[in-house]
Amino acid sequence: SVCKFISYSVGVHKMRDKLRKWREDNHRNSEQIVDVGEELINEHASKLGDDIWIIYEQVMIAALDCSRDDLAWTCLQELKRQFPGSQRVKRLAGMRLEALEKYEDASKQYDSILQDDPTNTAARKRKISILKAQGKSAEAIRELNEYLEQFVGDQEAWHELSELYINEHDYGKAAFCLEELMMTNPHNHLYCEQYAEVKYTQGGLENLELSRKYFAQALKLNNRNMRALFGLYMSASHIAACPKVNATVKKANVKYAAWATNQINRAYQLAGRGTKENKCSVKAVEEMLESMQITMS
Amino acid sequence: MGEVELSCLAYVKMYLHACLFPRCSVNGLLLSSSPAGGAVCVTDCVPLLHTHLPLAPITQLALTQVDVWCAQTQQRIVGYYQANACVSDSSPTPCALKIADKIAEQCNNAVLLMIDGGKMSPDYRVPPIVMYERKDTRWTLKDKHTIMLRQWEETRDIASQLLDSGDHSLLVDFDSHLDDITRDWTNQKLNAKIAELASPANGNV
Numbered sequence: 094s095v096c097k098f099i100s101y102s103v104g105v106h107k108m109r110d111k112l113r114k115w116r117e118d119n120h121r122n123s124e125q126i127v128d129v130g131e132e133l134i135n136e137h138a139s140k141l142g143d144d145i146w147i148i149y150e151q152v153m154i155a156a157l158d159c160s161r162d163d164l165a166w167t168c169l170q171e172l173k174r175q176f177p178g179s180q181r182v183k184r185l186a187g188m189r190l191e192a193l194e195k196y197e198d199a200s201k202q203y204d205s206i207l208q209d210d211p212t213n214t215a216a217r218k219r220k221i222s223i224l225k226a227q228g229k230s231a232e233a234i235r236e237l238n239e240y241l242e243q244f245v246g247d248q249e250a251w252h253e254l255s256e257l258y259i260n261e262h263d264y265g266k267a268a269f270c271l272e273e274l275m276m277t278n279p280h281n282h283l284y285c286e287q288y289a290e291v292k293y294t295q296g297g298l299e300n301l302e303l304s305r306k307y308f309a310q311a312l313k314l315n316n317r318n319m320r321a322l323f324g325l326y327m328s329a330s331h332i333a334a335c336p337k338v339n340a341t342v343k344k345a346n347v348k349y350a351a352w353a354t355n356q357i358n359r360a361y362q363l364a365g366r367g368t369k370e371n372k373c374s375v376k377a378v379e380e381m382l383e384s385m386q387i388t389m390s
Numbered sequence: 391m392g393e394v395e396l397s398c399l400a401y402v403k404m405y406l407h408a409c410l411f412p413r414c415s416v417n418g419l420l421l422s423s424s425p426a427g428g429a430v431c432v433t434d435c436v437p438l439l440h441t442h443l444p445l446a447p448i449t450q451l452a453l454t455q456v457d458v459w460c461a462q463t464q465q466r467i468v469g470y471y472q473a474n475a476c477v478s479d480s481s482p483t484p485c486a487l488k489i490a491d492k493i494a495e496q497c498n499n500a501v502l503l504m505i506d507g508g509k510m511s512p513d514y515r516v517p518p519i520v521m522y523e524r525k526d527t528r529w530t531l532k533d534k535h536t537i538m539l540r541q542w543e544e545t546r547d548i549a550s551q552l553l554d555s556g557d558h559s560l561l562v563d564f565d566s567h568l569d570d571i572t573r574d575w576t577n578q579k580l581n582a583k584i585a586e587l588a589s590p591a592n593g594n595v
Contacts, residue, residue, distance in 0.1 A: 121413075228476045262444055262484060287442070294446040304447075319568045324447050364571040374567060374574050377459040 123158035157192040282314035286321045326353035393429040395538045398545040400435040406558040408473035411440040420469030437563035444485040452564045469501035477507030548587045
């Protein structure tokens with residue numbers, strides 16, 4: 094595997110830096126983390142100083158993700174020994190129980206953390222994750238709503254809730270969550286774009302116009318967001334084709350759609366150069382744009 | 391209703407798609423290069439999404455683009471597949487039914503295929519799939535005996551091999567294509583690899 098190559102030819106410091114970067118970026122590339130982390134732990138533990146503890150935590154979580162209970166167990170024992178009675182380690186023990194699908198035991202573990210510390214958000218969120226894993230979406234949604242009443246600034250929780258609502262096809266409530274996120278993160282193009290997608294899905298002229306506005310906003314924040322570009326193209330095209338709109342609105346949306354078409358074509362021309370690999374997808378887009386132009390005029 | 395044949399290529403790519411995104415629900419389209427009428431031969435598939443399956447814009451976009459590509463390559467969309475993130479429940483979600491309905495409008499013996507996540511381990515003797523067909527207006531479970539997967543063991547081994555070698559990461563779904571449009575959602579590269587692995591085993595995949 095590619096990772097083994099990295100391990101042999103790169104020093105301990107570089108491996109440690111990689112792990113740190115993945116931690117900071119909150120990457121869930123668990124197989125890679127296990128590959129690099131396991132070697133560091135097994136062969137270079139003495140050179141890691143105090144970093145070893147956070148590395149044990151990171152590797153343990155990654156190991157659980159890859160069904161490497163052996164490795165997860167080793168990390169957990171080291172952490173238990175070093176930090177006896179720690180809530181943070183207790184939570185990790187709970188996560189291991191979750192990975193083993195021992196949900197009742199895991200829940201009890203989190204309950205005991207919450208008994209000592211009722212404000213422990215991590216334990217509360219793990220309990221909600223258990224509901225999700227068991228397919229109990231309605232309960233997960235209810236618990237998460239209660240959580241957010243108390244911890245209204247928790248971005249991760251708002252986003253999780255929006256995802257749960259989308260899966261339940263409750264687009265109105267998903268939109269509300271995304272509105273919260275956009276308010277507190279006005280420069281995040283992904284939230285704008287997701288909001289636009291939800292509005293588009295809700296349908297109807299008013300929602301389509303809103304979706305077009307937010308696709309455009311996402312593009313303003315990041316002009317390489319292809320979903321936003323295609324979204325702008327599609328929402329503007331649909332509005333222009335709608336019999337209810339007046340001539341001015343139609344004209345404006347035809348313009349937006351034409352602009353988007355141009356940008357899409359340029360992006361694909363650029364992408365199509367060099368590799369012959371994606372010729373098929375480039376051709377498909379070209380033809381699609383042509384055919385939709387015809388239906389619009 | 392009728393018989394459905396699932397090619398090695400289609401199965402392997404669907405399977406790898408589910409493996410590539412183990413924490414997400416994934417979906418895709420089933421294609422046929424055979425003419426309409428008689429048994430449905432699923433000869434290929436296009437992996438579509440691993441995020442926000444119920445949302446409309448990207449799904450519509452993907453359906454349109456795949457439609458265009460099919461016209462260019464003499465293929466037809468004959469079905470839809472999905473693998474749910476929650477492995478304990480492999481029943482079709484409302485969005486699966488919706489998309490399958492749309493496909494059935496154009497293809498009257500369309501199939502809806504659910505991958506059963508709980509049965510995907512390499513030592514499973516039977517393909518981890520459940521198929522539905524449209525009877526009147528409802529999607530009903532298909533009789534297992536009308537579903538054919540030629541050379542199942544070779545197919546299963548090819549999928550395992552690609553997983554072990556890490557080559558499953560070559561698979562590009564429509565979502566990944568939108569993240570980086572230089573990546574090819576028709577998966578020519580992966581198709582070639584699968585064909586390579588399939589050729590010594592049998593002459594007709």
